[in-house]
Amino acid sequence: MIHLPIEIWSKIFKNLSATDLINFCEAFKELEYLLTDKSIVKKFDVQGNYRFVEVDFVKFIKEKVQYDHIRSLNINNLYWVPLKDLRSLLSLLTKLEELFALETNLSLREKDVKLYGNLRVLAVCASVNDCNIDINLVKVHMFLLKRFCLKVTSRRGNITNLYRIFKELFALRELWIEDLTERPSELINYDMIVYKLQFLNKLVIKSKISIPFLDYKPVGMAKIFESRRFKSIVIIYVKCPQDKIVHLKNISIFDPFETQLEIAWDVLRRFYCEMPYDVKAAEKIYMTRNVKDAQFEELNFCHNKCFCNINFITATWDFLKAPNSRNLKKLCIKSCVLQRKPPPTKDHVVENLERIYPFQDIVENCSKLEELEIMSCSSCNVTIADCYMLINQLVNLERLTVEVPIFVNGNFLIKVIQNCKKLKYLKVLSCGTNEMLNRNLSLALKDAKYLEDFSIESEQINLESLLEGLNEINSCKLRRIYVNCKHEDTRFQTELETLLKKNPQLILVALAIQIEQTTKKMLIRKILKEFCDNKAKYYYLYPTSESMSHVSLQHVHKDILQFNTNVSIVDLADFR
Ligand SMILES: [Zn+2]
Ligand SMILES: [Zn+2]
Numbered sequence: 225m226i227h228l229p230i231e232i233w234s235k236i237f238k239n240l241s242a243t244d245l246i247n248f249c250e251a252f253k254e255l256e257y258l259l260t261d262k263s264i265v266k267k268f269d270v271q272g273n274y275r276f277v278e279v280d281f282v283k284f285i286k287e288k289v290q291y292d293h294i295r296s297l298n299i300n301n302l303y304w305v306p307l308k309d310l311r312s313l314l315s316l317l318t319k320l321e322e323l324f325a326l327e328t329n330l331s332l333r334e335k336d337v338k339l340y341g342n343l344r345v346l347a348v349c350a351s352v353n354d355c356n357i358d359i360n361l362v363k364v365h366m367f368l369l370k371r372f373c374l375k376v377t378s379r380r381g382n383i384t385n386l387y388r389i390f391k392e393l394f395a396l397r398e399l400w401i402e403d404l405t406e407r408p409s410e411l412i413n414y415d416m417i418v419y420k421l422q423f424l425n426k427l428v429i430k431s432k433i434s435i436p437f438l439d440y441k442p443v444g445m446a447k448i449f450e451s452r453r454f455k456s457i458v459i460i461y462v463k464c465p466q467d468k469i470v471h472l473k474n475i476s477i478f479d480p481f482e483t484q485l486e487i488a489w490d491v492l493r494r495f496y497c498e499m500p501y502d503v504k505a506a507e508k509i510y511m512t513r514n515v516k517d518a519q520f521e522e523l524n525f526c527h528n529k530c531f532c533n534i535n536f537i538t539a540t541w542d543f544l545k546a547p548n549s550r551n552l553k554k555l556c557i558k559s560c561v562l563q564r565k566p567p568p569t570k571d572h573v574v575e576n577l578e579r580i581y582p583f584q585d586i587v588e589n590c591s592k593l594e595e596l597e598i599m600s601c602s603s604c605n606v607t608i609a610d611c612y613m614l615i616n617q618l619v620n621l622e623r624l625t626v627e628v629p630i631f632v633n634g635n636f637l638i639k640v641i642q643n644c645k646k647l648k649y650l651k652v653l654s655c656g657t658n659e660m661l662n663r664n665l666s667l668a669l670k671d672a673k674y675l676e677d678f679s680i681e682s683e684q685i686n687l688e689s690l691l692e693g694l695n696e697i698n699s700c701k702l703r704r705i706y707v708n709c710k711h712e713d714t715r716f717q718t719e720l721e722t723l724l725k726k727n728p729q730l731i732l733v734a735l736a737i738q739i740e741q742t743t744k745k746m747l748i749r750k751i752l753k754e755f756c757d758n759k760a761k762y763y764y765l766y767p768t769s770e771s772m773s774h775v776s777l778q779h780v781h782k783d784i785l786q787f788n789t790n791v792s793i794v795d796l797a798d799f800r
């Protein structure tokens with residue numbers, strides 16, 4: 225198999241990322257010459273590749289890769305690579321046209337912008353202060369830019385520095401912009417940007433707290449997607465013929481309705497909440513006014529307000545049982561969806577419920593599901609408890625976030641880890657003190673050979689037994705661990721030391737724990753510090769009462785530290 229001609233290898237690796245190729249070459253050193261093949265390295269994608277925590281990234285490229293062939297480079301999330309290294313690399317990439325460098329040390333400072341001269345596509349993070357540059361540099365070095373993705377990280381400085389940059393981006397067709405501020409007084413004025421961009425045909429806005437009402441009909445842009453869930457607010461506009469622009473809430477499909485899905489769609493519409501589907505489906509439905517041919521890749525039925533009523537739940541079931549959801553990849557639901565089916569003739573009261581779970585059909589219909597989030601509904605009662613046992617039938621699951629009610633004992637997690645062999649990400653949120661959950665979770669973890677990210681939030685955790693569970697894993701795949709609990713009274717120091725010794729690949733160990741004893745606190749900090757031997761690593765202990773914001777953590781890791789949904793929203797890393 226190794227002795228294939230290079231054309232065959234080229235074909236194989238053309239569709240894989242550079243990360244796959246690099247991992248492959250690590251196993252078969254004699255194939256490293258593939259990294260010099262033009263067609264293979266043309267699109268070089270090493271987004272978030274933790275291999276470069278130990279290996280010097282820029283040195284690797286300079287020595288092993290035929291870098292002058294690179295036209296598209298994705299280094300998103302390589303936050304630890306020093307700025308001067310990245311700049312020296314960029315100065316060598318004379319053919320580079322696309323650069324994806326979110327969450328790296330690159331920005332819009334003058335020395336960075338000078339390196340962007342050939343770029344048609346750019347994704348980068350910048351503070352408002354970084355934008356305070358000689359505007360002529362933007363004029364000279366960024367005028368070719370067609371697609372731009374900008375994450376605005378900090379708001380110190382004058383915001384007009386940001387606006388004036390856009391005046392020089394004549395060719396810009398597509399803009400993605402994320403505002404990370406949490407202060408309403410400092411929101412970006414998007415009008416100041418949009419009205420400068422004559423040729424814009426797609427605008428993606430993401431914000432943490434709020435986006436004011438924006439109407440871009442005058443410039444021929446239709447709002448095709450809007451999601452205001454938790455701390456992720458996303459609005460998307462696309463160029464559209466004037467007569468087709470309708471307010472999103474007024475979109476209606478052609479009746480008569482022929483399918484169950486269309487009826488369900490109409491029911492959801494009457495709740496005046498966000499529609500559950502992903503951007504791709506939203507755009508198609510907006511443009512065609514047709515739901516029955518849509519294909520859903522993501523569905524999110526969680527809203528800031530909980531709709532625990534039979535109409536909403538039935539509509540959710542109908543969405544998820546439709547053939548349109550057969551290729552569903554990501555799903556976020558409230559635990560209401562786990563309810564039993566009410567018999568059609570009797571009243572909808574608990575005693576009358578048969579033990580039929582519509583979720584069983586959903587699990588079968590959505591068997592390709594890779595990501596599942598289940599939020600707990602406080603109005604739902606113990607009748608949903610057995611249904612958690614169905615989750616382990618979703619054998620393609622890679623990421624699971626589950627909020628566990630106090631009446632669920634967590635033994636379903638043992639089955640999930642045994643049956644879902646691809647599970648890489650597990651986040652468990654406990655709704656209260658749940659001793660059985662703790663015990664079952666510790667039991668489950670010891671089989672978690674494939675787990676990379678693990679997060680637990682609970683009133684009380686027995687950290688000693690939890691770490692014992694983690695220490696029984698021998699795969700060395702764990703990357704990030706986050707523990708948040710108010711009460712922790714065990715002596716877990718030894719287990720922590722074992723964990724860190726056994727898993728030098730751990731990037732993030734964040735313990736948000738209330739510890740009263742000063743000596744214990746100091747000892748744990750000492751252990752964490754001793755093993756935190758690389759600038760990519762974050763090992764922390766801090767009291768739950770303190771806000772985490774004082775800990776300087778990369779946004780890359782916020783997904784595991786904060787509760788937010790990942791379904792039917794937009795991640796700037798999706799900008800490609
Ligand atoms: Zn409910
Ligand atoms: Zn509820």
Ligand SMILES: [Zn+2]
Pocket residue numbers: 710711712713
């Ligand atoms: Zn306690």
